[in-house]
Amino acid sequence: EVQLLESxxxxxxxxxxxxxxxxxxxxxxxxxxxxxxxxxxxxxxEWVSAISASGGSTYYADSVKGRFTISRDNSKNTLxxxxxxxxxxxxxxxYCAKDTGSGWYSYNWxxxxxxxxxxxxxx
Amino acid sequence: xxxxxxxxxxxxxxGQRVTISCTGSSSNIGxxxxxxxxxxxxxxxxxxxxxxxxxxxxxxPDRFSGSKSGTSASLAITGLQxxxxxxxxxxxxxxxxxxxxxxxxxxxxxxx
Numbered sequence: 001e002v003q004l005l006e007s008x009x010x011x012x013x014x015x016x017x018x019x020x021x022x023x024x025x026x027x028x029x030x031x032x033x034x035x036x037x038x039x040x041x042x043x044x045x046e047w048v049s050a051i052s053a054s055g056g057s058t059y060y061a062d063s064v065k066g067r068f069t070i071s072r073d074n075s076k077n078t079l080x081x082x083x084x085x086x087x088x089x090x091x092x093x094x095y096c097a098k099d100t101g102s103g104w105y106s107y108n109w110x111x112x113x114x115x116x117x118x119x120x121x122x123x
Numbered sequence: 124x125x126x127x128x129x130x131x132x133x134x135x136x137x138g139q140r141v142t143i144s145c146t147g148s149s150s151n152i153g154x155x156x157x158x159x160x161x162x163x164x165x166x167x168x169x170x171x172x173x174x175x176x177x178x179x180x181x182x183x184p185d186r187f188s189g190s191k192s193g194t195s196a197s198l199a200i201t202g203l204q205x206x207x208x209x210x211x212x213x214x215x216x217x218x219x220x221x222x223x224x225x226x227x228x229x230x231x232x233x234x235x
Contacts, residue, residue, distance in 0.1 A: 035224075044125060044229040045161075045169065045212055061223060095168055106216035106224075109159040111180070113168040 002026040002071030002112055004096045009117030014084050016121070022079040022114055030054075030074040033099035035110060036081050038092035048094070049081065053102040064090075086121045093118050126151060126220075127213055127227035134233040135203045142178035143230045145196040151225060153194035156216040160189055160198045162209040172211070173198060200232070208234045 008020040022034070035050040048068040050059045058070050069082040079096055094117050097110035128146045135141040145158060153159060160173040171180055173189035176196065186207075188199045196215075200207055222226035 037226075045214075045226040047226065049226045050224075059221070059223075062220070068155040100174075106218075107157045107175070109157075109171060109174050109214065110161075110169075111174075113170070115168055 002098065004098065004114030005110065005119040006094065006096050006114045007094065009094065009119045011120045011122065012086055013123050014087060014121055017082070017084045018086065018119060020081040020083070020094055020117060020119070022081075024077045024079065024096075024098070027098070029072075029077040031102055033101060033108070034072060034079045034103050035097045035099055036079075037095045037097055037110065037113070038090075039095070039116075040089075040092040042111075043092075045094075050099065050104050051079070052104055057104060059104050083119070086119075088121050091119060091121050125228045126217055126225050127210075127215060129211075129213060129227040129230045131228070132231045132233065132234075136160055136235045137147070137203055137205065139203050140199060140201045141203055141232060142200075143198045143211055143232070145215075145227045147194050147215060147217075149194065149195075151194075151215045151217040151221040152191065152196055154218055158189070159214045160187075160190050161212045161214065163212065165209065169212065175193035203232075203234055205234050207232060 003025045005023045036048040051070045068086045071080045096114040101108040161169040162172045163169040176191040177189045211230045217225045
């Protein structure tokens with residue numbers, strides 16, 4: 001069974017940093033692209049970032065470009081999201097999601113999703 | 124920034140048929156990119172419901188169906204059940220936004 005377990009969320013002050021982790025199991029992690037998707041309280045879904053299976057290509061939404069960095073360690077089956085210069089509008093549940101392909105292709109989708117980790121940016 | 128528009132809510136009685144629209148533009152759905160649908164039950168993570176416009180993953184009841192035409196897509200639920208009460212999101216790709224997969228605004232389905 002595919003499992004994705006996020007960790008690292010919490011309360012952080014504006015301008016601060018946080019690193020999220022997503023431990024994957026039940027599939028060959030190094031064969032699939034991975035992504036982060038967030039959901040602000042009571043709001044809809046927003047794609048944040050993605051990384052190819054090898055880690056050689058990364059992609060970011062304009063709202064986080066230059067502040068967030070996605071990475072992966074295929075030897076540890078773990079996905080990361082380094083979040084710097086955090087703002088109030090970054091407050092959300094952050095989901096880790098497995099892509100259905102090895103690269104970041106337009107026709108793929110997310111399946112499955114982790115249970116999410118809450119990031120709260122507030123003073 | 125949601126570039127795919129969905130109705131905020133739809134409702135129906137048990138057994139009825141409801142449809143959810145997902146309206147895009149020439150840079151996403153209208154450009155031929157596939158549409159996928161997710162179901163998010165209260166307090167849980169989203170789950171894939173329909174992929175590639177009209178395909179159901181194994182385990183998804185055939186009460187759920189998807190279609191796409193022009194710059195829009197639709198999700199239909201026939202024989203509505205209480206357990207279908209959830210939020211539904213469409214998702215596609217937008218060529219005007221770098222590397223961007225985009226989600227719809229989301230629709231809350233209520234069973235009366």
